[in-house]
Amino acid sequence: MVRYVYDFHEGRRDMADLLGGKGANLAEMTRLGLPVPPGFTVSTDACRAFLATGAEPDGMSAEVSRHLSALEAGAGRRLGQRDDPLLLSVRSGARFSMPGMMETVLDIGLNDGSVLGLAKVSGSERFAWDSYRRLVQMFGSTVMGVDGALFERAMTTLKGLRDAPDDLHLDAHDLAELVEAYKQLIREETGEDFPQSPAEQLRRAILAVFASWNGERARIYRRREHIPDDLGTAVTVQRMVFGNLGADSGSGVAFTRDPATGRGGLYGDYLPNAQGEDVVAGIRNTVPLAELERLDPGSYGQLLAHMQTLERHYRDLCDIEFTIERGTLWMLQTRVGKRTAEAAFAIAAELTDEGIVSADEALSRVDGEGLARLMFPRFDAAATGEPLARGIPASPGAAVGAAVFDSTEAVRRAAAGEKVVLVRQETTPDDLPGMIAAQAVLTSRGGKTSHAAVVARGMGKVCVCGAEELTVDPAARRFTTRAGTVVAEGTVISVDGSAGAVYPGAAQLADSAVMRFLETGERSAGVVAAVARALEHADAVRRLEVRANADTPEDARRARRFGAQGIGLCRTEHMFLGERRKLVEEMILAGDDAERERALAALLPLQRQDFTDILAAMDGLPVTIRLLDPPLHEFLPDHTELAVRVAAAEARGEEPDPHQQALLEAVGRMHEENPMLGLRGVRLGLVIPGLVAMQVRAVAEAVVARTRAGGAPHAEIMVPLVGAVEELRIERAEVERVLAEVSGESGVPVHCPIGTMIELPRAALTAGRIAEEAEFFSFGTNDLTQTTWGFSRDDVEAEFFSAYLDKGVFPVSPFEAIDRDGVGRLVRIAVDEGRATRPDLTIGVCGEHGGDPGSVHFFHATGLDYVSCSPFRVPVARLEAGRAALPGGGDAGR
DSSP: OOOOEEEGGGOOGGGHHHHHHHHHHHHHHHHTTOOOOOEEEEOHHHHHHHHHHSSOOTTHHHHHHHHHHHHHHHHTSOBTOSSSOBOEEEEEEESSOOTTTSOEEEEETOOTTHHHHHHHHHTOHHHHHHHHHHHHHHIIIIISOOOHHHHHHHHHHHHHHHTOSSGGGOOHHHHHHHHHHHHHHHHHHHSSOOOOOHHHHHHHHHHHHHHHTTSHHHHHHHHHHTOOTTSOEEEEEEEOOOSOSSTTOEEEEEEEEOTTTOOEEEEEEEEETOOHHHHHHTSSOOEEGGGHHHHOHHHHHHHHHHHHHHHHHHTSOEEEEEEEETTEEEEEEEEEOOOOHHHHHHHHHHHHHTTSSOHHHHHHTOOHHHHHHHTSOEEOGGGOOSOSEEOEEEEOOEEEEEEEOSHHHHHHHHHTTOOEEEEESSOOGGGHHHHHHSSEEEESSOOTTSHHHHHHHHHTOEEEEOOTTOEEETTTTEEEOTTOOEEETTOEEEEETTTTEEEESOOOEEOOHHHHHHHHOOOOTTHHHHHHHHHHHHHHHOOSEEEEEOOSHHHHHHHHHTTOOSEEEEEGGGGGOGGGHHHHHHHHHOSSHHHHHHHHHHHHHHHHHHHHHHHHHTTTSEEEEEOOOSOGGGGSOOHHHHHHHHHHHHHTTOOOOHHHHHHHHHHHHHOOSOGGGSSOTHHHHHHSTTHHHHHHHHHHHHHHHHHHTTOOOEEEEEEOSOOSHHHHHHHHHHHHHHHHHHHHHHSSOOOOOEEEEEOSHHHHHTHHHHTTTOSEEEEOHHHHHHHHHTOOHHHHTTTTHHHHHHTTSOSSOTTTSOOTTTHHHHHHHHHHHHHHHOTTOEEEEOSGGGGOHHHHHHHHHHTOSEEEEOGGGHHHHHHHHHHHTSGGGGTOOO
16 A cells, blocks of 8 residues: 655655655754654645545555554544643645745644643643634634635734734633634634534645645746646645743744855844744744744754754755743744855855765755856945935845835736836735745835745745834835835835835846856855856866857957857847948848849958957857848838838829838838748748848958967858758758859958757758758757747737636747757757768757756767857856766756
């Protein structure tokens, strides 16, 4: 039979796929001898079986009962025992951390009878009734489906009647009254009573946590974080310990290093006389963890020792949850902590210096997405002025946007193209859509371990928490500063997550220190030094070359500064824009060969100078120049605009401009229903006389000019959109003819490798034949994705991609990350068959996927020689190419 339940002492850290991250880490802490309240884990196998059938899997209930009996025997008490009840927590625990996205139910086992026993044995009626109201509230919303806002409303009403600023000022009588109000709410909303049977509470709570895997906020979070939908969650069932038993009790969250900056030391939050959910929810402001040394020096010392044990054991930043129950410390959870990009690089460098991890392992712990975030601008400190308020710098970076006060408004405005900042007293898991839509999150409550801080850090969002100087009024849709300044919804504010400051208006931005380093080589201590080390090690271990897509000398120079090893795509059509467009018009409108040749002759020196400057910028490195690719009508004015001009002239009784009339006829003649599949690429060279010859001559003469100037030009000529080897054979002959012609005229040997862009499925499937004529392949994965899937990117992304992502047709846009099963298979076929024909065939990729971190790992594994991407993504590609070369692929992705 399939086994579904495991005691903590039976598990290990490496069983996270089965026990979830929480269950595996609780088991690991138990093995290390740390003080963990005993319990057991119901596995992800059970969750997947439940989700597949909608029913509790056979045998699970009996296993849970056996493990519960053992737990009761160890405690010397039974679940829900009337005079001294054993109480349990039921928590979710997925393979990958999903903070606050799934459900938790605490205090399982309380009912109308056992609450009295708990009051007696604890010596505190208030504590007992507070625990009972928490259970009824959690169970009612999580298990029975009652709107959580109804419970909050009842609590707010009672606090108003008692003139209580928070729940701590409600006494036992108040809380007992609240329990009855909550039970009545459940009865009215569901038609059933809150269950008094502890066994039923436990069974239903476990199944509710399973079901929460498919809750809306969990699905949104998984989609955002690219977590597979089929993993399921485990459920940990654990003996309750209580932090709300008085001044000698409390709960907290601790980090072994600062998750925002990576600096060593003691970081975290502590809340006296509170349960763990109070800390995370941010409903009361916490005190710094260092304050615990004064409040309870014994527990503080034990916590420090346990933190050191865990960091040494996990060899990484650890995120720890703990509770102190009447002076006794209990460890409730640990995991490798989420961190900002800045902290990730800093911690990786420090752990290497401390000899805890190798340089390879340090490289595996940072990634390209984090590096990209560190390249974003920061606020110019000299130009920001006095802040509106200061709070806790929970997630660094700079963001500007209109203040909004609920998730729905954030999503609405962001969908309309507006940048927003989500402002809340504190966030809850229901705010996730708004957090995703916002540029930054600002809260007036909570600390570095609040829901807002943890989720924002995980998503790389700017976040300032605990800005107590602000009074946030969601109902009035505004906040007020301590100085009395009122900021209404829609007002632009600036949030500095590095300094923990909020400024009025749009603050001035400045390049980040990492960007300055990449542009100038200027090193400084801290994160810049850590980034430099990571990139240097990546360059030392990577096999893939990294080139850049660059069309101008300026882009080429920047790409080289960023570490590019050449240009993998130089798009010549970008050289025909602006004032040069008129020359293209003349070429298109030419009435005979002589007119066309005059237009081409005028374009020649302009292109030659462009190529000369680009080759100079990349001297000694390869520059792959793609011949003209887009359809010619893209260089002509809009058909409707021309038609209106001609019709207006005729309406005024004037003779239409002959040039405009000719353009209108040309546009009409060249109109295509689907230009992406029309007269473009190699087809242009085959049907437009002189076009290929002019471009190749410009390249060849630029090579000659650079050679005579003492340079080392390495130009390569790429023929686009080839679908048949015959097309390439004809075009290659023309290219070779012109190269030989220029060589003869100049006396300078000109050799330019000739290759093609693989961007059609037929090209990939006949790559063996095409390689007979091609010295290199470069995959144009943008068009290869369009032609493989059969849709135009511009037309479909706004139309149905969001629905496809929601329905799981694909986990991420195939234009963002390579579609490994479809487009990726075509790439593998082309690589294998191309190299079978020509073993020395150079193969690269120049589509946007060349800078996507996960796609870089795929191209490494497929055996490509290089990736090419935009200049700003070159550092990201360098880092990921290094990570891809590590054993195990550097944790390439889920």
